[in-house]
């Protein structure tokens with residue numbers, strides 16, 4: 542029987558405090574630093590899911606909704622949102638945690654694609670992923686159209702060959 546794994550099995554949580562050397566001239570966390578942290582967190586989720594070496598194939602979307610100040614406690618949470626044949630989509634949510642005022646603000650989200658590779662860096666098949674919670678199911682359902690969009694934007698797919706996007710836009 543084909544191996545399947547739950548989304549929760551790839552859950553990765555990284556907590557950091559923002560240091561001065563990671564900030565921009567506004568003394569907020571520099572965007573590139575955050576992208577690197579998200580990539581690290583997502584790569585661990587990907588490796589946990591497929592139990593293989595993984596590489597980042599694309600960064601499909603990152604939102605910067607709220608600045609993260611110097612000294613802020615930043616919490617990254619990532620999970621596989623869908624596994625395809627050799628690639629998987631990883632969702633990363635970022636929170637600013639304020640333990641003094643007991644507030645948690647959602648500051649960023651990112652959607653990454655990772656590919657499992659063998660010792661020659663060739664893509665290899667990975668287990669399927671079974672979503673369980675409402676949020677996991679919703680992210681799973683939308684992942685195929687994001688994959689198609691990413692492949693079209695990177696010149697790897699002809700828009701005329703998309704299935705999900707044509708269904709969405711009706712042509």
Ligand SMILES: CCCCCCCCCCCCCCCC(=O)SCCNC(=O)CCNC(=O)[C@H](O)C(C)(C)COP(=O)(O)OP(=O)(O)OC[C@H]1O[C@@H](n2cnc3c(N)ncnc32)[C@H](O)[C@@H]1OP(=O)(O)O
Pocket residue numbers: 584585588593594595596597598599625626627628629654656658662663664688691692695697
């Ligand atoms: C001893 C081991 C212990 C390990 C245990 C501990 C591990 C602990 C974690 C460590 C984690 C390290 C994490 C490092 C993270 C980096 O920093 S990696 C560095 C940056 N990334 C790279 O250098 C990757 C360079 N690119 C490549 O190597 C190749 O292009 C790739 C990504 C392997 C793809 O190869 P390819 O021959 O083009 O393969 P192809 O069959 O066309 O595509 C493969 C899959 O990728 C998908 N894909 C490709 N491009 C895209 C795109 N733009 N958008 C969406 N999907 C795409 C395809 O659709 C396909 O999906 P499936 O339908 O098969 O699911």
